[in-house]
Amino acid sequence: MSSTHTTTTPNRLLGPPSERGRAHRWGSAIAFEWTKLTGVRSTLWLVVTGTLLTLGGTLLIGASARASGENGFETAAPAPLFAVQTISFTQVAVLLVAVFAFTAEYSSGSIRTTLLSVPGRGRVLIAKSVVLAAMSVVIGSALVLLGTLTAAAAAAEYGTFTGPQLGHAVLGTAASLALTSVFVLGIAAALRSTAGTILTMFVVLYALSSVLPIFGQDWLTDLVKYLPGTAAGVLVTNAADPYGWATALAVLAGWAGAGLGVGYLALRYRDI
């Protein structure tokens, strides 16, 4: 190995300390997180897989709606609704990216490199959130648009839709993906372990809503309304039940904020 390393000695003079203002630190921290997120292949694979599954699923649902419709069943619906039905594939992919954004740093030890470069722990958390939220918005909107076109083509006259319907689906999906991924990011920052974070994520996002009603207690059943999955469903489908999109946005933002809060407290007081 030694023969491949030809080394030189740095002969620069002492560099000046930073003259940049403190304001630059936020942009730099975000650029850092963006470089890390896009610099690893697993991010690309997760996103590509999620995209293919979503678009493939949309095609099937659209075609199935058309076939059923042609056979006299009442299955016609606006194409954006077909598109958002398969957004779960993308959601899982984006959420896994959110999980690994923190847990991979702990398992690889790169969390120390991160904190040496950006010692403000809150800033690290916010920078990661901004990058993930932006990625979620772009991917979510793009997939709903593409999915709607795919479903509309496959469903033909059984998938006609209006502009506002498409707009709601795009914005709702983007917001729900972004807020859910920020929630998961906060949990990942607090729990550190990949397995623990994924388990928590599935319990809170998917399992609780079917488990809580089993106990037959009204308050537990009511609680289901305020789980992130329910709020995300309202945002994505623009449903009016159990509450409108504004409440849904507030509920989901609350979960995202709570996740970040837990993540921040854990980061703030932990030795790395």
Next chain:
Amino acid sequence: MIELDGLTKAYGPKKAVDNLTVNIQPGKVTGFLGPNGAGKSTTMRMVLGLDRTTAGRARITGRRYVDLVDPLRTVGAVLDGRAGHPGQSARSHLLGIARSNGLARGRVPAVLETVGLGAVGNKRLGTFSLGMTQRLGIAAALLGDPAVLLLDEPVNGLDPDGVLWIRGLMRSLAAQGRTVLVSSHLLSEMQDTADHLVIITRGRLVADEPMTTLLAKRSARAATIRTPQAPAFAAVLERAGMSVTTGADPALHVTGEGLEEIGALAFEHGHQLDELSFRRPSLEEAYLDLTGADLEYTSRPVGSPKEPT
């Protein structure tokens, strides 16, 4: 300059670092020594803001690490273990770090060349050997051209070539006026590299002195002499106040004050010397003298296994 002022880290009742007060000066390589578990790494992590302090303060160029704007322009650190995502290339890893502190992109290829990884910049970190990982850590530390460097066991995993290189690197960084603090358990390596030593055991400071002073105080000098007239010359040396023991070969082993007079005494008394060698002062001896009684994990000879009773 790194200033530790009453730095303390407690885990429950146990103090890993106990009221450590030391200033690490620029322009020198300062070796940071101590037995395993003495608190060297904990101290370094507190200086770097990774571990919270229980009491006291650690400041670099007058500020806490977390208060430095673009800290990599002031401090470069090499900690043990992997420092990046295994799926990321070396270049991308360093580029992210450069962006985080507003450093010029051009620094990335420059430091890759400096550490000898210029040819493998596009390889992913997961494929790197321990030695390459160590070199990459040094590249990251040099990225911001910092005035202060902290290196925790930097020669771990390096081949002899790499060990020699890093010794030269640390010497040249200190010669440029930078502050270089390096921990190591390789005493011989440290003896060749460090100008100044800070030694701790059980988190407490036991020495903070220049290498030369420490060796002079703690490592007894000794000379070995071969001469055809051994008994007669031994008597001469003893009269001059030295203590002499005769070895098997038969060489004379001399300790005590005035060893530098031996050659002159031989000339004066007409003795032929076939060998006159002075033992190099040993950091190992000085170190064991300072820390030996206070080892946290002392070893015992391996005995015969006990029968279960």
